Amino acid sequence: MREEILNLKNEALAQIMDVVSFDDLENLKISYLGRKGKINDFIKKIGELPQTDKKEIGNLINDSKKVIEVTLAKKKEGLTSSLLSKKEWFDLTIPGNKTSAGHFHPQTTVLNEILDIFKYLGYQIADGPEIEKDYYNFEVLNFPPEHPARDAQQTMFFDVSNTSFKEGQVIPRTHTSAMQGRVMEASKPPLRVIVPGRCFRYEQVDASHGVEFWQVEGFVVDKAVHLTDLFGTIEFVLKSLFGQSAKIKFATTFFPFVEPGVDAYLECTVCDGRGCTFCKQTGWSEIMPAGMIHPNVLSKSKIDSKIWNGFAFAIGLSRVVSLRYQIDDLRVLHTPDLRILKQF
Amino acid sequence: MLVPLSWLKEYVNIKLPLKDLMWKMTEIGLTTETYTKLGDDVILDIEVTPNRADWLSIVGIARELSALQNTPMKFPVVSEIASPKANLPFKINNDFKLCPRYSAISIKGVVQAPSPKWMQDYLTKISLRPINNLVDVTNYVMFEFGNPIHVFDYDKLKNAEMTIMTTKGGEKFTSVDEISYRLPKDAIIFKSGSEVVDLCGIKGGANSGVSKSTKNILILVAIYDGKLIRRTSQKLDLLSDASRIFERREDTGGTLLTLQRTVNLMTELAGGNIASEIADVKKEKLKLSKLTLSLSNLEKVLGIKIEDKEVLATLDRLNLSPILKNNLIECTIPTYRADLKIEEDLIEEVARLFGYNKFPKTLPYGATPKDKIAYFFDPKPKLRLKELMFGAGFIEIQTLSLTSEEFINKSQLNLDLHIKIANPVSKEYEYLRTSLIPSLLSAVKLNSDIKKLKLYELNKVYFGPIDQSQEVYKLSGLEVNTSFRKFKASLDLIFDRLKVKDYDIKITTVTKSLWHPTKSGVIEKGDEFIGTFGEIHPKVLQNFKIKEKVWGFELDEKTLEKLTKKIIYKAPNQHPPQIEDITLIIPDWVKASGVIATIKKSDTHVSEIELTDIYQKSHTFRIWYQDPKKTMSDNDVKIIHNKILSNLNKKFEVNEKI
CATH class of the missing domain: 1.10.10 (Arc Repressor Mutant, subunit A)
Structure with missing residues (x-):
């Protein structure tokens, strides 16, 4: 054995x-x-x-x-x-099968980024009606009745025949700033608010104008808000969106609902300031109109302007999206062409 | 506002190079982004904000540049008007409500001639057509000083008398440029005799204006109610250089100086003799308004301390005559600065001339707001839906809310529910949409070269009537060239991930609709309407010229959000399931949902059911049996299996395929 x-x-x-x-x-x-x-x-x-x-x-x-x-x-x-x-032949360059993943619209992506930036700064988001009263769109915001200040807000009006409304009493809102009065009169300060949303203007449609556009309105109401805070906030937001090397400058402007009024310019991100069709050869893009909230707006919204003050600003969402992706025609953003949408 | 640099330089020295000048002007509010070169001159194109009437004049802009550069202003020399040498009396019946102030004078024996070249050049550079010395002088001085001037042919005024009034509506008026108008109600006019001789603040009348035969003139520099001027100019769709100034509420203090300057130039260029005393009529004596700036408020709003001396110097450069007393600065506001009304306006004056770009940058200090604001909005549920659609392979589109009647009809939607724009830009943008599906259909059409398409949009739709309007968020998707079950998978995914269970699907009965009359239905849970889904109506597809079958859904986002259940963790079952396939013969009119519900309800140990295959009437269901406490035996399964078959037979006469 x-x-x-x-x-x-x-x-x-x-x-x-x-x-x-x-x-x-x-x-x-x-x-x-x-x-x-x-x-x-x-x-x-x-x-x-x-x-x-x-x-x-x-x-x-x-x-x-x-x-x-x-x-x-x-x-x-x-x-x-x-x-x-052993040397075995295996081709790694063979393309994979297409995944079924979809695409986000660039406006969704950029808006989410903007909302995140403001959440980080302690802002709350508000959403309100696009069918708006003249009162909130203009009157609360200190637009004098029958004043050329209204001309910049080319306005459409709703057909109110056979209703109790007066002509011009309700309009498709021309800016999300219309939410300032709504939020202020029904909330307690201090406030840090942003309002994204669709706005409407009476404009002939071309590469840089549309009957509709998106805006993100923002405002802060507190006991001692400074112009330097507004400058700082604008700079923080634009640098978060366009990178730390983004160049920003400020100019005086007029909007009835702010005083002092501020316009923020961003050095054109397409041509780095050399001048191109995006910035109309100026090298700069007007991007965030802003200012310290006019005391009349606060008092009309039942906030004591002797105690509280604040600032407000608006971001043209469509403008940010088009600068980000170098889209030279605003109509591209609402053209549902897959050759466009699949790029994002 | 076009401003020739050469003209500007008559009143102020300019040291800055052009590019720097343009930016510095922009920084203080005189937005100057573009210019044109004309010979050796530069024409600046300045966007004048609606608060500043004074910037609609060369002198006004020069004043601003003088303050900006801290260089002196070279104001044009205006000499006193000589005593009358002739006598052309006139009578103006005024109403202070319509015209708070006017200055007027008559001149006898003017001689018409072309205006001098320098004046013609300036006018041409700002896109005005030189006509003759009488007209050109009024235009020149209006742009120089910012107060509109009107010249009447003295001999054409009946009894040299005119009366200011508002229109009743329907009056006929022919302007100097021979255009006829029917005037709206409440336009300010001058009547002389029975005729309208001036549409005040907008355009002069052909019947009283300067013509070739004009020898004797009445010059009028008046201030009118800006609201009425604007209303009339809008109703007639008639803007003039003068109305642009008036609607901004211009300088009540400037009429006399403007008249003097006009008369100086007029008599120099067209001769003639002063034929009346100056009429300077105002409601009350002009009192300059005062405004106080507190230095502590200045610091509070700006966030920095600017030296008192610098603040005073800045305000002084702006001709605001500042006087500092006890930390308060009292300013006297010139009549051309009617935009300065409150303390914050003075704060802006200091800040903008200090230079916005010299400020440090800070973030708001203090506690973040605690209370939930009104209109609070949580973007997460919508983002979650977009992520689900992304995962299901859908491409997001964003389209316009405004749509056309043609589009609404093409989609077989009810026009009466749509909110209408009274003044649409075009027929294309006349109604607010009540569904997102039509936009998605036109997207399908636009991409008709692509075989497989999955598109969605999440946005608002709007329902009338306007006095009870509703704005509702919808999640809508379309899938082209696919089977019903593949399409349905995306809907199932949404409901599954949001944990929305036990909803009912009811076949729609509406005949004229976007949706197929038999292959579409509504999804409900209890009383809650969740949405509509199914095949798009063949007629609608035909209207959109789409050849393929299209499946779609339109869900109410708010309802989905409301029905969404929180995810609560459950420990996985440690005992392996028994899995078996049962093939059933399902007759027509028996709904799969009923069969699945019956199987599910037959025993608590049925943990999962999947319809794996359909062949003709045979439906194969895969069933998971699982007990949380033990591994089930073949016999345990057999008992439940029989229970299922007996229930199905009782309820639907459904039997196993043998």
């Missing part, structure tokens, strides 16, 4: 040496070491042996088993490394 065991061991080692595939190796493992394998056949026979031989043969079987196990393991390692060293 001793001889048979040694023969089995040698036979196994020889077979293992010759093996060239993982499958054959696995089969050998089963045929020698498996539950119904050859080694087990000997183990079963140990019982039949005389007591004196039992220990010796038992040890011999165990040793042979160990040698076979080790050899199998070594062979497996050898096979693995020889397989890996």
Whole structure:
């Protein structure tokens, strides 16, 4: 029996040496070491042996088993490394199958960024009606009735025939600034608010004008708000949106609902200030009209302007999107052409 | 406002190079982005903000540049008008409500001639056509000083008398440029005899203006009610250089000086003799208004301390005659600065001349607001929906809310529900849309070369009537060239991820609609209407010239948001499920939803059901059986299996395929 065991061991080692595939190796493992394998056949026979031989043969079987196990393991390692060293052709440049993922509209992406920036600064978001009263769109905002200040806000009017409304009493809002009065009169200061939304203007449609556009209005009301805070906020927001190297400058302007009035210019991100069609060759883009909230606006909104003051600003969302992606025609943003939309 | 640099330089020295000048002007509010070169002159194009009437004059802009550069102003020399040498009396019947002040004079024996070249050049440079010395002088002085001037032919005024009044409406009027108008109600006019001789503040009349035969003139520099001027000019769609000034409420103090300057130039260029005393008629003696600036408020609003000396010097440069007493600066406001009404206006004056770009930058200090504001808006639910649509492979579109009657009809929508614009830019943008589907359909048409399309939009729709208007957010999507089940998967995804369960689908019965009469339905949960989905009506597709089948949905975003359930973690079942496929023969009129609900309700151990295959009437359902406490045996499953089959048979006469 001793001889048979040694023969089995040698036979196994020889077979293992010759093996060239993982499958054959696995089969050998089963045929020698498996539950119904050859080694087990000997183990079963140990019982039949005389007591004196039992220990010796038992040890011999165990040793042979160990040698076979080790050899199998070594062979497996050898096979693995020889397989890996073989030069197999595999083309990694084959394009993948198309995923089914969709696309966000660039305006969604940029608006989310803007909302995140303001959340970080502690602002709350408000959403309000696009069908607006003249009162909130103009009167609260200190637009004198029948004053040319209204001309800049080219206004459409709703057809109010057969209703109790007076002509011009309700309009498609011309700016989300209309929400200043609504939020202020119904909320307690201090306030930090932004209002994204659609606005409407009576404009002939061309590359830089539309009947509709999106604006993000923002305002802060607190006990001692400074012009420097407004400058700082505008700079923080524009640098967050356009990068820390963005260049910003401020100019005086007039809007009835702010005093002092501020206009923020961003160095054109398309031409880096050299002058191009985006910035009408000026190198700068008017991007964030703003100012300190006019005391009349506060008092009309039931906020005591002797205690509270604030600033307000508006971001032309469509303008930011077009500057970000160098879109030279505002109509692109609402043209549902997949050749456009799949770029984002 | 066009401003020739050469003309400006007559009143103020300009040291800055052109580019710097333009930016410096812009920085203080005189927005100057463009210019044109004309010979060796530069014509600046200045955007004048509606608060500043004084900037509609060269002198007004020069005054600003003098303050900006701190250089002296060279004001034109205006000499006293000589005593009358002739006698052309006139009578103006005034109404102070319409005209708070006027200055007038008559001149006898003017001689018409072309105006001198220098004057013609200036007028040409600001796009005015030189006519003759009489007309050119009035235009020149109006642009120089900012007060409109009107010259009447003295001999054409009946009895040299005219009366100011407002129109009743319907009066005929022919302007100096021979255009006839029917005047609206409440226009300010001068009548002489029975005729309208002047549409005040807008245009003079042909019947009384300067003509070739004019020899004797009446010069009138008047101030009119700006509101009425604006209203009339808008109603007639007639803007003039004068009306632009008047609607901004111009300088009540300037009439006399303007008249003197006009007469100086007129008599110099056209001769003639002064034929009356100056009539300078005003309601009350002009009192200059005072405005006080507190230095502490200045610092509070600006956020920095500017030296008192610098503040005073700045206000002085602006001719505001500042006097400092106890930390308060009292300013006297010149009549041409009617825009300065409150303390904040003075703060802006100091800040803008200090230079906005010299300010440090800070962020608001203090606690962030605690209370939830009115109109509070949480963008997350909409963003979540957009993410789900993104994951389901949809491309987001953003389109306009304004639409056309043609578009509404093409989509078989009810025009009566649409809110209408009274003054649309064009027919294309006349109504607010009540559905997002038409825009999506035109997107399908626009991309008709692409075979597989999945598009969506999340935006507002609007329902009339205008006095009970509603604005509602909708999530709407379309899928082209796909099977119903593939399309339905996107809807299932939304409901699954938002944890909206147990909703009903009801077949629609509306015949004229966007939706297919039999292959569309509404989704409801209890009383809540969630939305509509199904195939788009073939007629609508035909109207849009779309050849493929289109599936779509339009869901009410607010309702989805309301029904969305919070995710609450459940520990996964540790015992493996038993899974089996059952193939059932489902007759027509039996809804899959009913079959699935019946299987589900048959036993609590049915943990999941999936319809894996449909072949003709055979539906194969894969069913997961799972017990939270133990691994189920084949026999456990057998019992439930039989229960399911018996329930299905009882309820729908549905049987297993053998």
